[in-house]
Amino acid sequence: xxxxxxxxxxxxxxxxxxxxxxxxxxxxxxxxxxxxxxxxxxxxxxxxxxxxxxxxxxxxxxxxxxxxxxxxxxxxxxxxxxxxxxxxxxxxxxxxxxxxxxxxxxxxxxxxxxxxxxxxxxxxxxxxxxxxxxxxxxxxxxxxxxxxxxxxxxxxxxxxxxxxxxxxxxxxxxxxxxxxxxxxxxxxxxxxxxxxxxxxxxxxxxxxxxxxxxxxxxxxxxxxxxxxxxxxxxxxxxxxxxxxxxxxxxxxxxxxxxxxxxxxxxxxxxxxxxxxxxxxxxxxxxxxxxxxxxxxxxxxxxxxxxxxxxxxxxxxxxxxxxxxxxxxxxxxxxxxxxxxxxx
Numbered sequence: 001x002x003x004x005x006x007x008x009x010x011x012x013x014x015x016x017x018x019x020x021x022x023x024x025x026x027x028x029x030x031x032x033x034x035x036x037x038x039x040x041x042x043x044x045x046x047x048x049x050x051x052x053x054x055x056x057x058x059x060x061x062x063x064x065x066x067x068x069x070x071x072x073x074x075x076x077x078x079x080x081x082x083x084x085x086x087x088x089x090x091x092x093x094x095x096x097x098x099x100x101x102x103x104x105x106x107x108x109x110x111x112x113x114x115x116x117x118x119x120x121x122x123x124x125x126x127x128x129x130x131x132x133x134x135x136x137x138x139x140x141x142x143x144x145x146x147x148x149x150x151x152x153x154x155x156x157x158x159x160x161x162x163x164x165x166x167x168x169x170x171x172x173x174x175x176x177x178x179x180x181x182x183x184x185x186x187x188x189x190x191x192x193x194x195x196x197x198x199x200x201x202x203x204x205x206x207x208x209x210x211x212x213x214x215x216x217x218x219x220x221x222x223x224x225x226x227x228x229x230x231x232x233x234x235x236x237x238x239x240x241x242x243x244x245x246x247x248x249x250x251x252x253x254x255x256x257x258x259x260x261x262x263x264x265x266x267x268x269x270x271x272x273x274x275x276x277x278x279x280x281x282x283x284x285x286x287x288x289x290x291x292x293x294x295x296x297x298x299x300x301x302x303x304x305x306x307x308x309x310x311x312x313x314x315x316x317x318x319x320x321x322x323x324x325x326x327x328x329x330x331x332x333x334x335x336x337x338x339x340x341x342x343x
Contacts, residue, residue, distance in 0.1 A: 004246045006216040008042040009035050009233055010194075011262065012072065013084055015224035016048035017289055019270045021061035025071035027265055031221070032075040034261040038253025042105065044082040045072050048226065048289065050109065051083055051098065052090035057322060058289075065094060069101035080104040084135070087117045092124060099128040108154075109135035109165070111318050112142045115150040115157075122157035133192070134159040138318055140170040140285055144178045151183050151191075161190035161216060166205060167289075169198025169227055169282040173208040184213025192216035195231045197223060198282030200274055202231035203239055210245070221258040222271070227281045227288030229272030234258045280306045284313030293322050297329035307332055 012028050023031075028045065035043050045068050047053035047061045054061040061068075065083075073081055082105035083098045098106060106125045108118045118134065125132040134154030139147060151162040164179050171179075176193065183191045193209030195202040195218070206217050219233030234254040240247045272278070277295060281288055286309050294312075298305035311328050 003210070003215075004248065005210055005214070005240065006041045006192075007233070007237065007240075007247060007249050008044060008082065008192075008216060008218045009040050009220065010044050010218050010230055011035075011221045011224055011233075012068070013044040013046050013050075013082075014048060014218075014226060014230055015220045016046075016061065017226035017292070018224045018229065018272055019266070020292070021047055021054065021059050023062060023068075023265075025063050025067050028068055029071045029075055030261055031257065031265075032072040032079075034257035035221075035254075036076050036079045038257050039248055039250050040079050040254070041248045042080045042082050043072065043076065044084060044105075044107070045069060046084050050086045050090050051094035052085070058089075066097055066101065069098065069103070073102040082107060084109060085121065086110070087121050095121070095124055095128065099130060103130060105131040105133060107133045107135050107163070108159075109137050110150075112136045112138050112147060112150060115153040118154065119157045122154070122159060126158045131160050132158055134162040135165050135194070136162065137165045138167045138285075138287060139164040139179060140166060140168060140175060141316065141318075144182045147179050148182050148186055151187060155187055155189050159189060161192055162187065163192035163194055163216070163218075164209075165194040166196050167194075167226075167287050168285045169196030169202070169278075169288060170285040171201070171205055172199075173201065173205055176205045176208040177212045180209045180214050181212035190215045192218070194218040196225065196282070196288050197228040197231065197272070197274065198278050198288065200228075202229070203236055206231045206236060207239070207243065210240075221254070221262045222266070224262070224266075224270075224272060225288070227272070227291050228274045228278040277305045277309070280309040284309045286312045286317060290317070290322060290325060293325045294329075297325050301329040301333040303329050303332045
């Protein structure tokens with residue numbers, strides 16, 4: 001193989017979930033510098049739920065988006081800077097800020113069946129001169145044909161690429177191949193894939209995506225991220241080299257960034273693990289950022305978090321509905337049927 005997939009590091013965005021969004025600007029500076037030294041293709045920076053996500057609903061971050069961008073942008077030379085925005089959470093003010101602070105890419109993320117809410121955002125990002133990439137979250141919740149319809153909308157709106165995000169870590173390799181393969185065959189723009197590891201398939205699913213035609217893949221140092229985390233990026237780079245891919249990031253440098261720079265910042269509580277709760281996220285198909293909130297609700301109401309996640313999966317909750325976690329936990333504690341109440 002001679003393909004050169006673009007590798008995007010999410011440590012300073014999705015990895016924020018694992019540390020309750022508490023990376024400091026200095027920590028972001030140190031991590032970004034190490035990733036740039038390792039020749040990472042792209043680094044993404046923002047609150048875990050995107051720009052504008054710092055709030056009581058999603059958790060307050062240690063600093064503002066502007067402070068984080070100021071900390072990271074000067075450290076990047078050949079590495080591109082990406083930001084994430086979810087329409088309805090972030091606003092045009094954040095988009096303006098990102099452009100002013102030197103962002104190269106803005107990824108616009110919607111639920112897998114709600115691409116139509118992003119049309120104006122794509123136009124705005126394109127007008128600001130940034131690469132505009134679409135992200136379809138919770139990609140397991142729609143069949144491949146529906147995913148394609150939504151991706152075609154994003155392409156029509158001006159997307160330079162569309163990513164399938166396995167937000168709950170619920171996909172099997174066959175699910176990935178079906179969706180990525182269809183988009184790769186039918187779209188005239190690039191296709192990307194973002195894995196979560198709740199079923200232990202983060203690396204395997206990423207390989208399946210590349211085999212099916214994806215040109216961009218994501219990961220985090222030490223597999224940091226929501227739920228059981230993302231594909232572990234230093235592992236991913238090594239695996240891609242062994243598989244014959246011509247990757248940009250330098251394997252030893254990415255390893256050093258993980259071991260020497262990130263690890264001293266982490267505690268045992270912040271390291272993602274594939275435990276019963278996060279396994280349940282993948283099994284039930286619940287958005288990975290729900291995990292820490294579910295654990296807290298389970299402890300507060302003395303309810304098994306697995307029961308909460310199972311019920312949330314039956315309700316087909318999506319990102320932005322984290323407020324339902326407390327309702328479900330309370331109802332389960334009282335012996336009420338949360339799904340019946342939801343109906």
